[in-house]
Amino acid sequence: MTFRILNAGDTALTIEFGDRVDRRLLATVAALDEALAQAIGKGGLHGVVETVPTFRSLTVIYDPLLTSRAEIEPAIRAAISSSAGASRRVGRQWQLPVCYGDQIAGCGPDLADLAVACGLPPAEVIRLHASCTYEVYMLGFLPGFAFMGDLPAVLSRPRRSEPRLRVPAGSVATAGTLTAIYPWPSPGGWHLIGACPVPLFSAAWQQAALLLPGDRVSFRAVGEAEYASLVAEQETTRRSPLPPISFLVGGDQTVR
Template sequence: MLDVGDTAVTIEFGDGVDQRLLAAVAALDQAIARQVASGRAPGIVETVPTFRSLTVIYDPLRTTRSAIEAVVRAASESSQDAIPRVGRHWRLPVCYGDQNAACGPDLEALAAACALPSEEVLRLHSTTTYDVYMLGFLPGFAFMGDLPKVLAQPRRSEPRLRVPAGSVATAGTLTAIYPWESPGGWHLIGACPVPLFSPAWAQAALLQPGDRVSFRAVDAAEYRSLLDELAASRASPTPPDAFLVDAGAAR
């Protein structure tokens, strides 16, 4: 357990990105959430899961480092027998390639680097179901894996100063959707019209760790139609749950 200043601790489970570590992080996160809900862990403000660790943020005016350590120890013991939570399953539309301005300009180059036709890159990317490992970098930015190994390529040697919002991208064994315009060094292969973050929603980020995501290829006309249709959804109190395949349930 590592101290992160005087208001947080981080529990590390290992190195790398794999399903085993994801499951361990999720189990401890859920066990701590149960302790908070039962009133046995006062002072915990938030937990932040990542690929291989869990950070517990606490209020030092309401609790102590030693008390947090006791909570984590108890939660860790109970998480061994926890039933994994089944996350939600989303199916999001993607317009692949450069049909929409600068959203997918790297599809051909990525295909060449992988020694594949661009149609095969599109097929492999859109027929894989991905797990949301963690959120980071930008509000609503979900790191998803695992990309088919044949598509894994390092980040671009020269990042772009501007990546359009909605860009669907890959880097290494991961894929993601940029929720906002920002700099970025991932390979841009398409565009998704679905908003991924809004402070108007009860849960501001559409995708959450533990969720699963698959993609449906759409043409430019359907992409533009969906973009217009979903334009007002950021201001709506209800997220665009029309793309929810399965709401998930505890097993």
């Protein structure tokens, strides 16, 4: 297994396995993350604060007053060797509703332009986007923002040349080979094709992010009336101690 370990300041190091988005690299990162979590759970790696997985690398953050790279690196190298070939966590499966297009103001304004760029009618873009089961590759950018792949190749387009200053929360978007849902209002340069009413993050939940790496997500197209009804149903979900597990359809259904 090819990798390199890089310093990331004086409180972290990064184990880098490649330079691209690739399912094999994702599996390697996930296996190492799990191996380190088990080591920490058994009392090893004293001084490690947290691990941060990405598409192709894993960053290990540590307290420099308690440990150092020289102290933790041997255990990390051992974990890399022991995790090689390990199976990934089998995640949960979700089916999330999406109101596609500009039926909901501000949430799907790019559907028509994306359809033109792909040489398809908007209805076919919707059908293709909703026909896949996507895997959550990683979380980042915003709390609860899940990068999901892989988008059908015909829908793959670069990000917008001019990012928006404000993307509404719940916006369903695509960029490159990925799709995502914006959990919060924020700037963003992805193509906005619809709206999802399901909250993706709450500090009231035991696991604050609804979607986790390894989870699988499919989308179900809904009309404006059903979307409005779902929004009303979900108004109290962020404050509830339980996430919206009614959208779970398979896999590990442990309440977090």
